[in-house]
Amino acid sequence: MSEPTGSTPPAIVTSRTWRQGSWELGRYLQSGGYEGLRKALAMTPEAVQAEVVTSNLLGRGGAGFEAGRKWSMLAQKPVRYLVVNGDESEPATFKDHMLIEGDPHQLIEGTVIAAYATGASLAFIYIRGEFALGIERLEAALEDAYRHGAVGPNIFGSGFSLDVVVHPGAGAYICGEETALLESLEGKRGFPRIKPPYFPAAVGLYGAPTVVNNVETVSNLPWIVTHGGAAFAALGQGRSTGTRIFALSGHVNRPGNYEIEMVKTTFRDLIESPRLGGGVRDGRQVKAFIPGGVSAPWFGPEHLDLPLGQDEVGKAGSMLGSGAVTVMDDTTCAVRAAWRITKFFWRESCGQCTPCREGSGWLEKVMRRIELGQGREEDLDLLIDACDNISPGLRWPPAQTTICVLGPSIPSSITSAIHRFRDEFLLHVKEGGCPFPGALPR
Amino acid sequence: MAGLDKDVAAHARRIVSLYPEKRSALIPLCHLAQAQDGWLTPEAMEHIAELVGVDPAEVAGTASFYDMLHDKPVGRYLIGICTNIACLLEGGLELLQHAEERLGVAPGGTTEDGMFTLEEVECVGACDRAPCAAANWRYFGPFRPGSLESFDELLANLASGALDEEVPTHGVLSRTRRQRGLEVPLDQVRSQRVAEDAARRRRQEASADQGDGGKS
Known part of the structure; x- marks a missing residue:
């Protein structure tokens, strides 16, 4: 990406991303590139896996599952696969986009390390089709990595051999769900698979055991192997170890990706620090913020002092999810914001399950009519009722009536907006229009 | 049109x-x-079906699921305007409205000269440049209310060819194409992995015999 990220030290995955030519092999090698892989290949696969277990690296895709534990669940069949999930599509998340474009060799190095540790026969890096420049740079980097001996037969003379294939997606949010991604990789529509089996580690790509790891997760591996899992675990606090990239967007002076030591920073620091978000634009107040992608329930100003840790945010009733923090200032119309998120889920529902397919469309229509001043007071109860049909009880974490978690993610923004800004909904109804500035939905 | 050209089919x-x-x-x-x-094109879908060993209907069935695959002609440049949350907050709807007026088409429409197709898209992960516009999935922005003339410049530069190096024509995803096949035959990998797994089991048994619980 074009600008320095302004990360606080230590930068584990973003140490190169903002530098000119950061995607080229020469630059990568000058800054210690592929040393982690050389070190890993001199270790036994189980020793590499043990370092990752020690690091307590949590998956950076959204679910936050321990990466080392995920690996250990992989069925030890002679043919097994590694699939790197680069289908980043959670709205307002743009960290993997940066890592793919800005440091493709780090991604390749991490991929080979993961394949070595898990004994994968073949590794696929599935990249969201819309990341055209990222695909271009990754393909070029992969060619250079083959020539350098970091991928292919007998890697760095170790006897370990591996091919890596870059696979482009073609535009579907749902393919970020790991079983939908596998269907897509098999050349099919991106329909999430019915569970059980719950984990691709048992039945994955072509029915073989498969590890699916996120781009940022894998990009951490060269550092973890080089410096040791304990060094990684020394950063952060509790279960949230190491650093994490937070994609900050919305009404801040400096939107961007910031790599931050976990738990040691609060949302307020992220938004207000001059090195990070630089404060809310025009000196306005935070009305609400989304702490982890649009599937997450919204937070209010009272949550600003929460630390950026997985369990801390979970206990407060939301999630760190994909690491996307979106700030809404006091000029924001809560109805319009929640409407747009609902429209997104409606467009991206794969259509397999009735509650999600039908529910998202109904909710979008009702939200739109309220925003346009054509709503009724009883629409609020209607919205809550429809949300409750998709995710009974409207609890957090949400109950599920559908094959995948897209469905239960739909109510988050609507119930958050109604809970926090009920008066605003009623004002739309009473005034017969939206009291906030800006263009309206059509 | 008759499916994929010879060199494309080879690739x-x-x-x-x-x-x-x-x-x-x-x-x-x-x-x-x-x-x-x-x-x-329908001919290309038939050719793809033949190459991957499925019915043409299966190619169409899969392709129709994905937003980036178009079974109707689109302009030289596909202009995607994001109006999802990060862009919405910064003026995504205003940008979309402006783009419609400039191009004289609604989302889904193509200009008469075949130069531009306009689409309203979901988040493309360029939120540090919100509200952003994608031209054939290369990203530009921010185009906030008050600086929309820079969006007009983008359109002009695309139309004049000034951005040809940065933005290839519609459909070209990566200009770097993989030239090599798999370097390690899959049956060779399979026998390597079987040997590696056996070696691992021996190590585990050996360390269990030494009574350290298999940790080393």
């Missing part, structure tokens, strides 16, 4: 060879076809 066969099951190449091949024709 398509190389892509097919990368996968343990041919059908996996279906989507990459659809991108190749779009790079050739700008959209996914």
